[in-house]
Structures are given as structure tokens and as C-alpha cells.
Amino acid sequence: MPEGPSVKKFYTLAFPFVGQLVTKAGGSTKKIDLKDLNQRYFQDCMVHGKNLFLAFGSDLRTPGNDRACDDLEAGSSTQDPKLSTGSDMMLQEKEQEVSDLRKLRSQASRKDANAFDGQAKGKDALKWLRFHFGMFGSVRANEFARAKQANKKGDWNVPAARLVLSFDDGGFLAFYNTRMDWVSRPFTRPTCDILSATFHRGQALEALRRSKPVCFTLLDQRYFSGLGNIIKNEILFFAGVHPLTPGSFLDHKTLESILDHALRFTSEWLHNKLQGKGMHHQIYLKETCPLGHQVMKDTLGPPGALKRLTWWCPECQPEILPKHTVHP
Ligand SMILES: [Zn+2]
Known part of the structure; x- marks a missing residue:
């Protein structure tokens, strides 16, 4: 959609x-x-x-x-x-x-x-x-x-x-x-709309840092209204984050980076659309990433909810293991 x-x-x-x-x-x-x-x-x-x-x-x-x-x-x-x-x-x-x-x-x-x-x-x-x-x-x-x-x-x-x-x-x-x-009335909540000037970063970061995989949270319209599957794939590639990484495994800087990419990418996409131009994708629907690595593809989503095709580069977006299992 x-x-x-x-x-x-x-x-x-x-x-x-x-x-x-x-x-x-x-x-x-x-x-x-x-x-x-x-x-x-x-x-x-x-x-x-x-x-x-x-x-x-x-x-x-x-x-x-x-x-x-x-x-x-x-x-x-x-x-x-x-x-x-x-x-x-x-x-x-x-x-x-x-x-x-x-x-x-x-x-x-x-x-x-x-x-x-x-x-x-x-x-x-x-x-x-x-x-x-x-x-x-x-x-x-x-x-x-x-x-x-x-x-x-x-x-x-x-x-x-x-x-x-x-x-x-x-x-x-x-x-x-x-x-x-x-x-009877429109539902709008600009603080969770990624294209609104009043989008609330703090609220979005709070949602992202939960233990759910970040690729699930990003599609949750309660926190990231307007963010869809293309944006999800692209910004996780830009941020170098594996889609199934639980938000709780990521440091504050990385979470901020995902959010910055989300706002920049959607804004650029809108800007291009208003000028009648398309958007070049880095990872969405791609066989290889811009660095030439083979891209992985899988259908991912929360249990019992809609699963969406997800692309990622295992080299540029490595899996992150929980801190306590990295150095036993
Ligand atoms: Zn790559």
C-alpha cells in the first residue's frame, strides 16, 4: 500500500x-x-x-x-x-x-x-x-x-x-x-506521524528500544504512522542494523541513527514525489547491496500479524547477539 x-x-x-x-x-x-x-x-x-x-x-x-x-x-x-x-x-x-x-x-x-x-x-x-x-x-x-x-x-x-x-x-x-x-472525525496524531513537523522523537525512541525486533516496531503505525515496508528496508540498511535485532540490544546512538534515517528518507521521498521524481532504492527488491554483497530476503513479522518481505545485507547489517552471550 x-x-x-x-x-x-x-x-x-x-x-x-x-x-x-x-x-x-x-x-x-x-x-x-x-x-x-x-x-x-x-x-x-x-x-x-x-x-x-x-x-x-x-x-x-x-x-x-x-x-x-x-x-x-x-x-x-x-x-x-x-x-x-x-x-x-x-x-x-x-x-x-x-x-x-x-x-x-x-x-x-x-x-x-x-x-x-x-x-x-x-x-x-x-x-x-x-x-x-x-x-x-x-x-x-x-x-x-x-x-x-x-x-x-x-x-x-x-x-x-x-x-x-x-x-x-x-x-x-x-x-x-x-x-x-x-x-465522524478524522484520526490524526501528528506526534507519531513521521512526516509531521511535530513528530515526537522521544516517544519513537522509547518504542524502538523495546525487546521486539526493530523491523516489527518500525511498521507499528501507533509509533511510526506513515512508515511502510519500503522505508523500513531502506533505513535499516542505511543504519547497518539487521532487521531482526531486538531494539533492546541496540545502543542509544544506533537507535537515534535509525530514527534520523527514517526522517531523512521519508522527507527526501516526499520531496522527490512533489517534483515528480522517483526514489532509487539501496536494498528493497535488490539482489545485491550497493557494495556488491549478496542480499538476503525473508518474510518477517510478529506472530499472528501480517508478515512482510524484508531484504537485508548480512555483511552490512550483521546480526547482533545479546551482550551476555558475546563474552561468556
Ligand atoms: Zn552489503
Whole structure:
């Protein structure tokens, strides 16, 4: 499924449509009633880890004011402002542009909105649609996905959009391979979102230093929201840590190094995505590491939970044995 940087990119595509009226909702989804989206204003947009949230309401109001989200620890930032990245700034600039645009639109359509409000007889609560994307999930703005290659029969099967939202300015958003459900409020906790400026390092380090293998903890969305399998593989290679090493075997410096690589890698990945560029992988899906060593591959995960394909280099990421067994 798309990892944090991809979902954040989807957010930057959806965000410019905030403030507009949905003139038509279509798509192949059977999970939601498309009628619930027709003639609703797209009010707000939020992202948390691998989830995207879009808010709809019958009246046009200032986005952001009605965010009754689970933003429990927002504002308790412990992150060094120096760690604010280029991609943060790009996102902030985009949000500012959109915010200005929304103000203009809001003023221009206030008359219409008031009329609509009158018809609606009072304000409805915002309804939030949560998107959780599948392996090849994506969002496209003002374009549909095209088949990348023909199948064995030579047919170019165009993927079907689960949801297509057409807006009053003529633009549209198409959502592919995603689960959708209505929620009363978005769940966001920026302190555990690796792409948030308020990501809490201390909390993340505390989770990492537990006795569980680090490759299990890194995929735990309670502490590393948005961190997925590609990021996990790459940062453990950069940090030179074997994926099955229990966090409790690692010294503070190594744990800090894993965290630094996680923040740097995700931020770079997002930066590249916003510029339409890909990311070169060091170990993920590779046969050999950049130093030419043979790479190992196995399906790893906690007992009873999802196991994920994991790649590592036994030379660059040697196994660490418990201290008391190294020198008996
Ligand atoms: Zn190697």
C-alpha cells in the first residue's frame, strides 16, 4: 500500500479542491452511497500516516474550524525546528496558496452558499470520508489513470476509478484502489506521524528500544504512522542494523541513527514525489547491496500479524547477539 510520502502527495492533489461544490460523484464503489456526496461542499482535507480524510458538508464554511479530530498531542512539539525540511516548506507554500484561493472562492460564492444554506435549513455536521489505499492505490487530479502496458491478450485495460468527484470549476479528482468509509472525525496524531513537523522523537525512541525486533516496531503505525515496508528496508540498511535485532540490544546512538534515517528518507521521498521524481532504492527488491554483497530476503513479522518481505545485507547489517552471550 502507498506509504506516508505517497499519501501526502495525494493530499497535495486533493487540497486545491477544498471549498468547491461536488457537482457529480461517480465511480465503481459499492461501499458508500454516491448520493451522499452530490451537491456537497468539499470542506477540508487531512492526512495522517497512510490515511487520507476528506470532509463534506452542505454549507460552505472556513476549512479547519470544524476539525474535531483526535489531534490529541498537537502543539507539544519536541522536534528541533532545524529538522523542518524542504518538503515541509513546499507543503506549507502549497497550503498557503490554496488557503488564499479558498478565501477568494469563499467570498465569491458566499451568496450561493447562503442560498444553499437556507435550503438546507441549518448546518449539518461535517462528514469525513476516510480513504485507505490498496497496493496500487492512487489519487489523480484532472486526469484518469491509464494502463501502463497491455495484458497478454494485447488489451489495454484501463483501471476503473473507485470514486470520481467532479467539481463546480470543471476539475475532478479520481481515486483508485482504495477502501472508503464514513467516520465522524478524522484520526490524526501528528506526534507519531513521521512526516509531521511535530513528530515526537522521544516517544519513537522509547518504542524502538523495546525487546521486539526493530523491523516489527518500525511498521507499528501507533509509533511510526506513515512508515511502510519500503522505508523500513531502506533505513535499516542505511543504519547497518539487521532487521531482526531486538531494539533492546541496540545502543542509544544506533537507535537515534535509525530514527534520523527514517526522517531523512521519508522527507527526501516526499520531496522527490512533489517534483515528480522517483526514489532509487539501496536494498528493497535488490539482489545485491550497493557494495556488491549478496542480499538476503525473508518474510518477517510478529506472530499472528501480517508478515512482510524484508531484504537485508548480512555483511552490512550483521546480526547482533545479546551482550551476555558475546563474552561468556
Ligand atoms: Zn552489503
